[in-house]
Amino acid sequence: MRQMARMRRGAMTAALLAAAVTGSLMTGCTVGGGVDDGRGHSPGASPSATRTDVAGPTPRPASAGSVLAVKIDNVRDARPQTGLEAADIVYAEQVEGGLSRLMAVYATKLPKVVGPVRSARESDLELLRQFDEPTLAFSGAQHRLLPLIDEAPLHAHPPGEESDDAYYRGDQKPSPHNLYLRPRQLVAKAPGAAALTTGFRFGPAPAGGSREASRTVRFPSATFTFTWSASRAGWLVDMDGTRTVTTDARTVAPPTVVVQYVKIRESRFHDVLGNNTPFTETVGSGTAKVLRDGRVFEANWERPGAADGTEFTTPNGAPMNFAKGQVWVVFAKA
Incomplete structure (x- = not known):
């Protein structure tokens, strides 16, 4: 069976590469929702490819389990989101047109539903290498990116034959902003911390820091504002000027927010409108602002290789501890 699966994947990869050479480049295909142009619009219908579970050629040794990473829509028509408050980590990245998209990572608990689910980007593959064979849930991807997803050391699960029970279309939002995931259909149980x-390290805050009531991070066409709430012991999240409250009326308030300054460069991919797909480099080193306990701390970050985690330290080289609970990481342009 595994040999047959490899043969099917090889044939599919060849077909996709041929299509990429002869056809126009299209971004983020979503099942039943058309083509994702990076701005949350669907100019035309184009179903995403269906693939079997894929593990990369050089997987790392087995660990405590596979985290579930879900690409989540973040345009205005997609809000409010579902299941965002249950994530252990939420990454905010820049996409085409200067807009934002989220990746929610689940390890300690799995909500009943997550969404809306949207398409993957090349940057996601580098970001996810720090986890041991993570499970990636996404609505699709442009054809030229699909072979790279197939080769990555992760379990790719877009909607398709093997994931039909995991995904469904809701009736409260227009397509393509209404694709939702039932996580337990992909991951039997939460793997744990x-x-x-x-x-990431968790523990008491370091000495120093400055009082911080709120901080805003700006993308070309999106904003994130984090406001300290002593009563919630966390940072209230506003995205594009709107308070982040999930569909079940839960206000998102992560105890720790990291503004990580990274290189954001052009990639080889474009959306259907001709906008370049940004590539966020998460391997390397740089500076960061860490928000916790109503204060902001200067920090440095370092990730030597794609298979490594990211180490955050204070300016004097001591470990930078995060507050226990959900962490938001916003990738800002250095």
């Missing part, structure tokens, strides 16, 4: 191989 040991699967969070990010290098």
Whole structure:
């Protein structure tokens, strides 16, 4: 059976590469929802490819389990989101047109539903290498990116034959902003905190820091504002000026927010409108602002290789501890 699966994947990869050479480049195909142009629009219908579970050619040794990473829509028509408050980590990245998209990572608990689910980007593959064979849930991807997803050391699960029971279309939002995931259809149980191989450390805050009531991070066409709430012991999240409250009326308030300054460069991919797909480099080193306990701390970050976690330290080289609970990481342009 595994040999047949490899043969099917090889044939599919060849077909996809041929299509990429002869056809126009299209971004983020979503099942039943058309083509994702990066701005949350669907100019035309184009079903995403269906693939079997894929593990990369050089997987790392087995760990405590596979985290579930879900690409989540973040345009205005997609809000409010579902299941966002249950994530252990939420990454915010820049996509085409200067807009934002989220990746929610689940390890300690699995909500009943997550969404809306949207398409993957090339940057996601580098970001996810820090986890041991993570499960990636996404609505699809442009054809030229699919072979790279197939080769990555992760379990790729877009909607398709093997994931039909995991995904469904809701009736409260227009397509393509209404694709939802039932996580337990992909991951039988939460693997636990040991699967969070990010290098994050949790513990008492370091000395110093400055009082911080709120901080805003700006993308070209999106904003994130984090406002300290002593009563919630966390940072209230506003995205594009709107308070982040999930569909079940839960206000998102992560105890720790990291503004990580990274290189954001052009990639080889474009959306259907001709906008370049940004590539966020998460391997390397740089500076960061860490928000916790109503204060902001200067920090440095380092991730030597793709298979490594990211180490955050204070300016004097001591470990930078995060507050226990959900962590938001916003990738800002250095």
